[in-house]
Amino acid sequence: MSKKQLIMESALELFAQQGFDATSVQQITEHAGISKGAFYLSFKSKDELINGLIDHFMLSLISDIDQVVKNHEMDANLLYEFYQAAFHSFQKHSDFAKIFIKEQSKTLNEELISKIHQYDKLIDNIILGMLDRIYGEEISQTRYDLIYCVKGFIHTYSHLILFFDVPLDLHTLSRSLAEKTALLAKHSETTFITEELYHTINEPFHMHITKEQLLELIEQKIEEVEDSTLKESLTLLKLQMIEPSLSPAIVKGLILNLNNHPACKQIAYLIQDSLNND
Amino acid sequence: MSKKQLIMESALELFAQQGFDATSVQQITEHAGISKGAFYLSFKSKDELINGLIDHFMLSLISDIDQVVKNHEMDANLLYEFYQAAFHSFQKHSDFAKIFIKEQSKTLNEELISKIHQYDKLIDNIILGMLDRIYGEEISQTRYDLIYCVKGFIHTYSHLILFFDVPLDLHTLSRSLAEKTALLAKHSETTFITEELYHTINEPFHMHITKEQLLELIEQKIEEVEDSTLKESLTLLKLQMIEPSLSPAIVKGLILNLNNHPACKQIAYLIQDSLNND
DNA sequence: TTGACAAATGACCAATCAGTCATTAGTATA
DNA sequence: TATACTAATGACTGATTGGTCATTTGTCAA
Known part of the structure; x- marks a missing residue:
């Protein structure tokens, strides 16, 4: 080791x-x-350790669940399999799960908060994808509410698994939650979390990123991407942020270049946001 | 002030x-x-301040909710009123609610943890009383699961209220959660949290109680109870704990005597636990 | 055996913390 | 005004923290 x-x-x-x-x-x-x-x-620091831990285990947790959801074919049992995967992963990495449940909304440094928020969004997407796959149009009015309910179920029942030394029958738990989720999906009608509300809430970083941090992120992204158009667009936008010189139309076009590539959508949003605020 | x-x-x-x-x-x-x-x-100390804050606001929150639940007559809307009271109280004391959500399971000193656990049990009882009042025998198999679901709902949706600066329609939220809770109460059938499991989990002290403390508790209980069978059973079990002399079958029967009386279930569990560990 | 290099150590530092206490400021009574 | 009292202050202490760095230890090839 x-x-x-x-x-x-x-x-x-x-x-x-x-x-x-x-x-x-x-x-x-x-x-x-x-x-x-x-x-x-x-x-390098205690923070780097914490960051590393979160990255390592969050990705492990997410890929555990994602794999089950993506690979499972019998849609009838998909909900059950999802909960099984989640709770077994929690049990396997119970030390990390405890941290995740305990400190997820604690006041940590900005970087960590946004990192956890990113992972939370990933989880949201897995759940949403699963629900859409099972119920399709049937839940168009309640899909975002259902995400919150599923996460609420997992949160409360996780306490039992993590903080009490009691032998638990995860099979029954998963079956029970699958039943409950199905009930809500099929019969619940009231919309509280609208599409608009959901996206307002999940606006990344919103205001919490400084220009300097963003410039560094762009620098990283330039190294990361392969496509030469993306590289060039990022470089030009970086210069524009430091010293505005390009016309609005050109800037708009450059940002559009980024938006065409999924991996750059997030940074495109941030750049646009930053340039608008100048 | x-x-x-x-x-x-x-x-x-x-x-x-x-x-x-x-x-x-x-x-x-x-x-x-x-x-x-x-x-x-x-x-006297920072801890005393924290303790004071938690006592003050927890009692306020609990009495807010309890009053609504106890005084409301139209049982059809009781769930809605409950959620309304909870969320409005959260909004009113949003600073405290943030702490409550954030740090409720953080690692604090022993005293605080057990204090919070006590309050959590109070909330459980309010919810359970409400559910029993509305649904009665109908939910006998799922009443403890329903408590966890209700708390799960409140927890997830609280994040929206507390950590995002978005104007929210609490009326719709409460209506939506009342609908969901009613659905689960009426149609959910799978039991995960049995009466036994629930009481095991909420057993105070669980393992942290010494034999001497338990003997004292038994002494108190002997004074407390009226029924002579209970008095005698407790006395015999106390002696058995000090100096084992009775056959297993007799001990089992004595514990059964205690279990027949709700007020003694908890101490029965503790005695059994202690005798098993010898 | 020697010398060169990397791996590992723990004494040390500046910063920060909860909590203390000698001192001062404010106020009421005589 | 003088006296007696409480309320309030903030410099101080000892403990603990994250992080550093001169020094030691271990491990090679020559």
């Missing part, structure tokens, strides 16, 4: 018990049987 | 923004426009 993994596992355990703030780097290194200096050879 | 109130209001605001740990006493006193010394004239 690499040193990084050793630290991550030790930290995870302590974080689950005590939370991020209450766990010191000292404690982590003692628990891992290494020195404090050795910690900082593997991670 | 008394100094205590001034401090509590200042602290509440900062706690809601930053959490308990991240808010220093210094910050609170600066925000309240007083000196650090003055803070410690009103509160």
